[in-house]
Amino acid sequence: MKSAREFSPSITWANFFHDYLQDLQAKDLLRSLVPVQAAALPRAIVDGKEVILFSTNDYLGLASDARLKRAAASAVEKWGTGSGGSRLISGNLSLYAELESECAKLKEAEAALVFSSGYTTNIGVICSLAGPDDLILSDQLNHASIVDACKLSRSTVLVYPHCDTEAVGSLLKANKPKGKTLVVTDGVFSMDGDLAPVPELLQLCRRHGALLMVDDAHGTGVLGPRGAGTLEHFGLEPDGVIQVGTFSKALGSLGGFVACKAVEARYLVNKARSLIYSTALPPAVLAANIEALRVVKEDTGLRFRLKKLTRQMKKGLSSLGFSVSDQPTPIFPLIIGSSREALRLSHYLFDKGVFAPAIRPPTVPRGQSRLRISLSAAHRQEDIDRLMGVLSRYFRRGA
Numbered sequence: 001m002k003s004a005r006e007f008s009p010s011i012t013w014a015n016f017f018h019d020y021l022q023d024l025q026a027k028d029l030l031r032s033l034v035p036v037q038a039a040a041l042p043r044a045i046v047d048g049k050e051v052i053l054f055s056t057n058d059y060l061g062l063a064s065d066a067r068l069k070r071a072a073a074s075a076v077e078k079w080g081t082g083s084g085g086s087r088l089i090s091g092n093l094s095l096y097a098e099l100e101s102e103c104a105k106l107k108e109a110e111a112a113l114v115f116s117s118g119y120t121t122n123i124g125v126i127c128s129l130a131g132p133d134d135l136i137l138s139d140q141l142n143h144a145s146i147v148d149a150c151k152l153s154r155s156t157v158l159v160y161p162h163c164d165t166e167a168v169g170s171l172l173k174a175n176k177p178k179g180k181t182l183v184v185t186d187g188v189f190s191m192d193g194d195l196a197p198v199p200e201l202l203q204l205c206r207r208h209g210a211l212l213m214v215d216d217a218h219g220t221g222v223l224g225p226r227g228a229g230t231l232e233h234f235g236l237e238p239d240g241v242i243q244v245g246t247f248s249k250a251l252g253s254l255g256g257f258v259a260c261k262a263v264e265a266r267y268l269v270n271k272a273r274s275l276i277y278s279t280a281l282p283p284a285v286l287a288a289n290i291e292a293l294r295v296v297k298e299d300t301g302l303r304f305r306l307k308k309l310t311r312q313m314k315k316g317l318s319s320l321g322f323s324v325s326d327q328p329t330p331i332f333p334l335i336i337g338s339s340r341e342a343l344r345l346s347h348y349l350f351d352k353g354v355f356a357p358a359i360r361p362p363t364v365p366r367g368q369s370r371l372r373i374s375l376s377a378a379h380r381q382e383d384i385d386r387l388m389g390v391l392s393r394y395f396r397r398g399a
Helices: 013-026 066-079 094-107 119-130 142-153 167-173 198-208 230-234 262-271 285-296 301-319 340-352 381-396
Strands: 034-039 043-046 047-054 111-115 136-137 156-160 181-186 213-216 241-246 256-260 331-339 371-375
Touching: 047 256, 047 381, 066 256, 066 285, 094 111, 094 241, 094 256, 094 371, 111 119, 119 142, 119 181, 119 213, 119 241, 119 256, 136 142, 136 167, 142 156, 142 181, 167 181, 181 198, 198 213, 198 230, 241 381, 256 262, 301 331, 301 340, 301 381, 331 340, 340 371, 340 381
Parallel strands: 136 156, 136 181, 181 213, 213 241
Antiparallel strands: 034 043, 043 047, 111 256, 241 256, 331 371
């Protein structure tokens, strides 16, 4: 028998890392972290260069809003910088109760439960709701956190074609699990900006006794008269729906939440491992989240401005020959195709002072690399005009 010192593996760890990164490089899929310094949003210093951001999820511009800054600073002075423990031990600061009450009001639900991020919310909720005897139907373009949660749940997972309600109906009829059935979808799909057919999905779920979960990360704060999200946009009551939201997009901060029935919230407190075993959010984050919900409720002008800019962006892109959907979201996918061409366009824009990173597989399907252009209420008309000018020059020169 060889000793540990004499053992020679077929591949070394050093070679494994090197080969993996080299393969990504050859496929134009290698990624790296780029330093960003905030200026006056939507402007920023990226890798030492001043640019206009067209890649933010800060749809209402609240991440740099003075009202949220004051709330966070005040909480630091009063509470300190950390929570000191998980929520079930000593970290459940009284700020949580106020925040969850406001989340429930926004989503018109009985209760809400706050997690440390949108990712951990999806992991905790899906793995708590479904197990080995259960069935999950998941949209083909759902966020990676949903995909990972479905796998971790050990449920039978059937992926249906994107937004195909006919396929969902057929799968519900043909598959009768030993346990429960959960249908999971994004409310707004982050890479395309399109909306899930929530009314039809909810009707199917009620007909077949399934539970519908809508991850409304990119709809919360943006859609609906009150900014309540996708369900409000469609005029739907939340009965029979688990709603997930985040504070890290339009609400300008950090954390995730689920809005649901009170009994479901109590169940998740006792079941969701990503809640039970995570340190609670810092008081500054909780206070900023509370303030963000107040701003969304009272400052309706932010959504009005975002809608106006969205219309202007659609008009500009259409004038350049891009196919623009009639969706109400501030997300615009400029699908280029190959990863290399998407990188070339992104680099060209960066040289001209516009920051819109190329989105490549596995974030999007192979052959659908793109620039994901997104708007914030902090943008101005001249920012859109500048983007249109740079895009026009790029395609006119045949780059």
